[in-house]
Amino acid sequence: MNWIWISGVAFLLSFLAAGVLIFFGKELEDLGITGNIYYIILIPLGFSSAAFLAGAMKSYASFTSNESVSYGKLQLTGPIVIFALVVGGGFIMPNFNRKEQFDVKMRIVSNDRPMTTLNEGTVTLYIGKEPKTVNIHDGEVAFYNIPEKYHNRKVRIVPAINSYQLADSNEVLISKNEDYVDIHVTRTKESLSTLVRGSVLDQKNMAVVHALLDFSSGLATCYTDPNGNFSLTVPLPPGEKAQLKVVTDGITRFNEVVTISSTIPIDLRIDKTP
The missing domain is CATH 1.10.287 (Helix Hairpins)
Structure with a gap:
């Protein structure tokens, strides 16, 4: 027992x-x-x-x-x-009946930033009856057990990365002899601009009306409203830095570098002393 x-x-x-x-x-x-x-x-x-x-x-x-x-x-x-x-x-x-297979590693490449630290998004590879979707890790994805018949053939890929899209065709050539296949991506049109909001107050916490805000010497400009608030679209992606100049009565009251953000408002306090 x-x-x-x-x-x-x-x-x-x-x-x-x-x-x-x-x-x-x-x-x-x-x-x-x-x-x-x-x-x-x-x-x-x-x-x-x-x-x-x-x-x-x-x-x-x-x-x-x-x-x-x-x-x-x-x-x-x-x-x-x-x-x-x-x-x-x-x-x-x-x-006995196993067909030859190989692995494919793909690397995300962008001109505007290094992608080696990218750990979000997916890449879907369309081969056979069922597509393979793999999470991006350190800017790379790996697809295992690709049938031998796809060696030196073009296959369709679809990356899903926030604020990025394919820069080239959605077809890439895969080969068992290549260490990596590069996937070139570029920023989407929407991600290249940022809606910026904020306010301008004086030293007495009073709204500064009709103050001119100038981002990067004319890249984007606007005026404050009767409550001292402003809102405009700046053609820069979030996280970029820009020189901001605030002018009232023909005098520059503020001239510093700010970080472009759609979530963090730019609230300024200026000295209106002549």
């Missing part, structure tokens, strides 16, 4: 591992470890078969030596044979 329990536990472990492979196959494939999980399953399954035959069924293996055979005679039965068939066969047989 002890051997039956031992073989049962080993079989249960392999059954659970098989369940992980079945239900989380797509996630494991994205990580490139599907094959590793499969081979791990073979070990407890082989021990389960061997333990059941050796302990419960009393199978055995023997070695005999005599004068007619110089190195003796090895007779294998039961557990060792079954273990070899399960584990060895599990390694060998899947390779």
Whole structure:
């Protein structure tokens, strides 16, 4: 009974591992470890078969030596044979019908900023019946187990990156001989401009009316309203810096560099002393 329990536990472990492979196959494939999980399953399954035959069924293996055979005679039965068939066969047989595959790594490239720290967004690769979508990590994505027939062929890709779009065609050439495929992206038209808001007050916290705000020497200009507030679209992406000049009564009251943002208002307090 002890051997039956031992073989049962080993079989249960392999059954659970098989369940992980079945239900989380797509996630494991994205990580490139599907094959590793499969081979791990073979070990407890082989021990389960061997333990059941050796302990419960009393199978055995023997070695005999005599004068007619110089190195003796090895007779294998039961557990060792079954273990070899399960584990060895599990390694060998899947390779009979396995088609050649290769991995493809893609690198996000942009002219306006380095993408090596990009850890948001996805890239979808359209091959076969089901597209593969992978999260971007450190500006790269990796697609595993691409069928050999796609070697040196163009495939369609669709990146989903906030404020960026493809700079070139949505088709790229993939090859098993290339370390990386570069995906060139550029900022979307919408992301190249920022809606800036703010207010201008004097030293007495009174609204400064009809003050001229000039971003980067004429890049974008506007005037404050009767409440001292202003709102305008600056043709710069968020995070960029620009020289801001505030003029009232023909006198420059403020002239400093500010950071362009659509979420953080530019609230200024100026000295209106003549």
